[in-house]
Amino acid sequence: MNIHEYQAKALLRSYGAPVSDGRVVFKAEEAKTAAGELDGPLWVVKAQIHAGGRGKGHFKEAGAGDKGGVRLAKSVEEAAEEAKKMLGRTLVTHQTGPTGKQVGRIYIEDGSGIERELYLALLVDRQTSRISFVCSTEGGMDIEEVAAKTPEKILSFSVDPATGYQPFHGRRIAFALGLEGKQIKQCVGLMGTLYRAFVEKDMEMLEINPLIITDSGELKVLDAKVGFDSNALYRHNDIASLRDESEEDSKELEASKYDLNYIALDGEIGCMVNGAGLAMATMDIIKLYGAEPANFLDVGGGANKDKVTEAFKIITSDSNVKGILVNIFGGIMRCDVIAEGVVAAVKEVGLEVPLVVRLEGTNVEQGKEIINSSGLNVIAADNLSDAAEKIVKAVKG
Numbered sequence: 001m002n003i004h005e006y007q008a009k010a011l012l013r014s015y016g017a018p019v020s021d022g023r024v025v026f027k028a029e030e031a032k033t034a035a036g037e038l039d040g041p042l043w044v045v046k047a048q049i050h051a052g053g054r055g056k057g058h059f060k061e062a063g064a065g066d067k068g069g070v071r072l073a074k075s076v077e078e079a080a081e082e083a084k085k086m087l088g089r090t091l092v093t094h095q096t097g098p099t100g101k102q103v104g105r106i107y108i109e110d111g112s113g114i115e116r117e118l119y120l121a122l123l124v125d126r127q128t129s130r131i132s133f134v135c136s137t138e139g140g141m142d143i144e145e146v147a148a149k150t151p152e153k154i155l156s157f158s159v160d161p162a163t164g165y166q167p168f169h170g171r172r173i174a175f176a177l178g179l180e181g182k183q184i185k186q187c188v189g190l191m192g193t194l195y196r197a198f199v200e201k202d203m204e205m206l207e208i209n210p211l212i213i214t215d216s217g218e219l220k221v222l223d224a225k226v227g228f229d230s231n232a233l234y235r236h237n238d239i240a241s242l243r244d245e246s247e248e249d250s251k252e253l254e255a256s257k258y259d260l261n262y263i264a265l266d267g268e269i270g271c272m273v274n275g276a277g278l279a280m281a282t283m284d285i286i287k288l289y290g291a292e293p294a295n296f297l298d299v300g301g302g303a304n305k306d307k308v309t310e311a312f313k314i315i316t317s318d319s320n321v322k323g324i325l326v327n328i329f330g331g332i333m334r335c336d337v338i339a340e341g342v343v344a345a346v347k348e349v350g351l352e353v354p355l356v357v358r359l360e361g362t363n364v365e366q367g368k369e370i371i372n373s374s375g376l377n378v379i380a381a382d383n384l385s386d387a388a389e390k391i392v393k394a395v396k397g
Contacts, residue, residue: 001227001228001230001233001239001240001243002050002225002226002227002228002247003226003227003228003239003242003243003244004048004049004050004105004107004242004244005046005048005107005223005224005225006022006024006048006105006107007226007242008224008225008226009022009221009224011197011201011226011239012193012194012197012221012224015193015194015196015197016193017190017193017194017197017221018190018218018219018220018221019220019221019224020044020109020110020111020112020220020222021038021039021109021110022038022107022108022109022110023035023037023038023107023108023109024048024105024106024107024108025083025087025105025106025107025108026104026105027087028083028084028087031079031080031081031083031084031087031106031108032076032077032079032080034083034108035073035076035079035080035083035108036076038108038109038110039110040075040076040110040111041074041111042072042073042074042110042111043072043073043074043075043076043078043079043108043109043110043111044070044071044072044073044108044109044110044111044112045070045071045072045073045079045082045083045086045106045107045108046069046070046071046106046107046108046109047069047070047086047091047103047106048103048104048105048106048107049069049091049093049096049101049102049103049247050101050244050247051091051093051095051096051101052093052094052095052225053093053094053095053142054068054069054070054091054093055068055069055070056068056093056094057069057091057092057093057094057096057100058091058092059086059089059090059091059092060089060090060092060100061089061090063085063089064085064086064089065082065085067082069086069091069093069103071086072111079108083106083108086103086106087103087104087105087106088102088103088104089102089103090102090103091103101247102246104244104246112212112214112220112222113214113215113216114210114212114213114214114215114222115212115213115214115215115217116137116139116212116213117139117140117210117211117212117222118135118136118137118139118177118210118211118212118213119134119135119136119137119138119139119140119141119143119146119208119209119210119211120133120134120135120139120173120194120207120208120209120211121133121134121135121143121205121206121207121208121209122134122194122195122198122203122205122206123204123205123206123207124204124205125158128158130158130159130160130161131158131159131161131195131198131199132156132157132158132159133155133156133157133158133159133169133173133191134154134155134156135154135155135156135173135176135177136153136154136155136177137153137176137177137178138150138153139209139210139211139212140209140210143209155172155173155176157169157172159195164195164199165191165192165195165196167188167192169191169195170187170188170189170190170191170192171184171187171188173187173191174187174188179213179219181217182217183213183217183218183219186218186219187219190219190221194206194208201228201236201239202228202229202232202233202235202236203226203227203228203229204227204228204229205225205226205227206224206225206226207224207225207226208221208222208223208224208225209223209225210222210223249264251264251295251314251317251318252264254310254314254317255297255310255311255314258307258310258311259300259307260297260298260299260300260307260310260311260314261276261296261297261298261299261300262295262296262297262298262311262314263295263296263297264294264295264318265292265293265294265295265296266292266294266320267286267291267292267293267294267295267320268291268292268294268320268321268322268323268395269286269291269292269293269294269321269322269323269324269325269391269392269395270293270294270295270297270315270316270318270321270323270324270325271283271286271293271294271295271296271297271315271324271325271327272297272299272308272311272312272315272324272325272326272327272328272342273297273298273299273326273327273328274298274299274300274328274329274330274333274338275298275329276298278327278329279296279297279298280296281384282325282327282384282388283296285384285385285388286325286388286391286392288388289388289389289392290392290396291391291392291395291396294315294318294320294321295315295318297311297314297315299311299333299338300333304337304341305337305340305341305344306341307341308337308338308340308341308342308344308345309341309344309345309348310345311341311345312324312341312342312345312346312349313345313348313349316345316349316350316351316352316353321353322353322354322395323353323354323355323356323391323392323394323395324353324354324355324356324391325356325358325387325388325391326338326342326355326356326357326358326359327358327384327387328357328358328359328360328361328367329360329361330359330360330361330362330363330364330367331361331362333361333362334362334363334367335359335360335361335362335363335364335366335367335368336363336366336367336370337363337367338359338367339357339359339366339367339368339370339371340370342355342357342371343370343371343374343376346374346376351376351377353395354379354391354394354395355376355377355378355379356378356379356380356381356387356390356391356394357371357378357379357380357381357387358380358381358382358383358384358386358387359371360383368380379391379394
């Protein structure tokens with residue numbers, strides 16, 4: 001689960017991290033009052049969406065101006081005016097894709113004098129199963145571009161969970177970033193603070209870009225992007241309450257209500273599979289045969305008829321889907337349950353695109369009989385390769 005910048009900063013502030021004072025605005029008429037509560041003399045007005053690249057983005061609608069989603073203002077009135085220009089409009093960045101995201105809230109904060117911009121992140125390293133620090137002197141830029149062109153400017157290392165964070169970790173980061181004097185001590189303390197927040201709140205990713213050195217020589221968190229382990233939210237009601245469902249894909253949101261593992265993609269072939277590994281293999285073989293998957297969908301090993309029905313509905317609600325591949329290897333999951341769910345869903349929502357079904361495993365003959373006697377226009381497949389070839393052929397003509 002992701003949260004907005006202003007929420008991330010409030011969380012980090014509660015741990016003692018240095019962040020600027022700011023106010024969140026939901027309505028245009030609130031903007032002037034909010035800006036007036038800050039000291040100035042410079043205000044930063046930021047669109048709040050779950051995507052990076054806001055400063056380099058652009059708005060679709062006329063009247064929003066052409067300054068992107070992060071703007072500077074030199075007066076309360078100007079800050080309020082910039083907030084009004086952005087609220088309710090659609091911001092497009094390299095991370096949102098061409099559709100963009102509607103701006104429903106604005107964050108106005110005190111401006112900061114910047115001497116240097118640095119990059120810092122904490123994340124879960126899946127290879128080592130440890131928390132890793134990533135830092136670079138090239139803050140304010142796309143870290144992917146830095147990694148591709150000047151990888152030597154990035155330091156990355158993991159922390160042994162047996163010892164946890166130690167001061168030498170902070171000093172290592174400080175030296176890599178070229179910090180001096182009191183900044184080294186500040187860095188050691190700040191890294192410890194961030195590590196503690198990361199662990200205690202079950203974060204998956206904490207990115208600060210940029211981490212700045214102010215014109216007075218202090219370290220400050222100028223931006224913050226935080227993602228949490230959704231499976232651990234039951235331990236953190238305070239974090240769960242920060243969820244902004246308007247920022248989430250409507251299909252993914254609906255899937256979460258039924259405990260379905262669904263991720264929307266950009267392709268044209270919808271997939272319903274049981275098991276994450278088989279789902280990945282199904283997506284790969286669709287690409288091998290020349291098409292693109294429209295989603296990742298793992299119905300799990302304990303799905304029932306109703307759950308399968310809802311999964312099928314979610315797939316068909318995607319206007320990009322031009323064909324559907326159901327690929328089930330019955331182990332714990334029974335093929336007849338999948339078949340019943342598919343038949344029920346098609347009868348309820350209809351079927352306007354080709355459907356290929358490959359069933360194998362527990363109760364496979366019963367499952368095939370349910371499909372064959374349903375009267376549905378279903379293309380049967382003998383194996384995964386056959387299924388992928390048939391659905392791609394059906395979709396492409």
